[in-house]
Amino acid sequence: KNEVEQSPQNLTAQEGEFITINCSYSVGISALHWLQQHPGGGIVSLFMLSSGKKKHGRLIATINIQEKHSSLHITASHPRDSAVYICAVTGGAGSYQLTFGKGTKLSVIP
Amino acid sequence: NAGVTQTPKFRVLKTGQSMTLLCAQDMNHEYMYWYRQDPGMGLRLIHYSVGEGTTAKGEVPDGYNVSRLKKQNFLLGLESAAPSQTSVYFCASSALRTVFTEAFFGQGTRLTVV
Numbered sequence: 033k034n035e036v037e038q039s040p041q042n043l044t045a046q047e048g049e050f051i052t053i054n055c056s057y058s059v060g061i062s063a064l065h066w067l068q069q070h071p072g073g074g075i076v077s078l079f080m081l082s083s084g085k086k087k088h089g090r091l092i093a094t095i096n097i098q099e100k101h102s103s104l105h106i107t108a109s110h111p112r113d114s115a116v117y118i119c120a121v122t123g124g125a126g127s128y129q130l131t132f133g134k135g136t137k138l139s140v141i142p
Numbered sequence: 143n144a145g146v147t148q149t150p151k152f153r154v155l156k157t158g159q160s161m162t163l164l165c166a167q168d169m170n171h172e173y174m175y176w177y178r179q180d181p182g183m184g185l186r187l188i189h190y191s192v193g194e195g196t197t198a199k200g201e202v203p204d205g206y207n208v209s210r211l212k213k214q215n216f217l218l219g220l221e222s223a224a225p226s227q228t229s230v231y232f233c234a235s236s237a238l239r240t241v242f243t244e245a246f247f248g249q250g251t252r253l254t255v256v
Contacts, residue, residue, distance in 0.1 A: 062241040075247035122240045130240050132184030
């Protein structure tokens, strides 16, 4: 079973700061997902990537398959970015399971 | 454009009672999933379905049953609720396996068993 570790567990930032959330996993994967969970519970998919880098607005996700590591970056952070960010991995033939990290709680202070 | 809709959003049950959680998706997705989310833990897969009429066990299936009689609906049943089933339950769906595509999640159902 893949072990997914996120760091940090909690992060407080000032508005405008550059933020990095890290995700490491123990076994080779086929794809990695970054998800966002806002207070009130809904979960939204931000990125799915299997190599390289993806960018959407102020969010950037990178993955290094050899090092089994991914990062989620937020540029020019804003209070509305306050949420729990969750990393999840999937892989292997026939695998239907996402294995989730415990999440990183981000609070952006005005 | 509803996406994935879960009902109910909140529920309190007494130990031993039964209930059914309904998940409905309007995206014509083949794959549907039920997860539970507990404090300090990542989401864990309860059951999943790869198409209408099919279901399979996930990581933590004990105490739950599921059915997928229609492609758009995935039901999660608790026959005899226990306090250990107090959790937030999420339904998700995807067009393909999540190796290839993103998953879409519902808003969650907060269940308390007393």
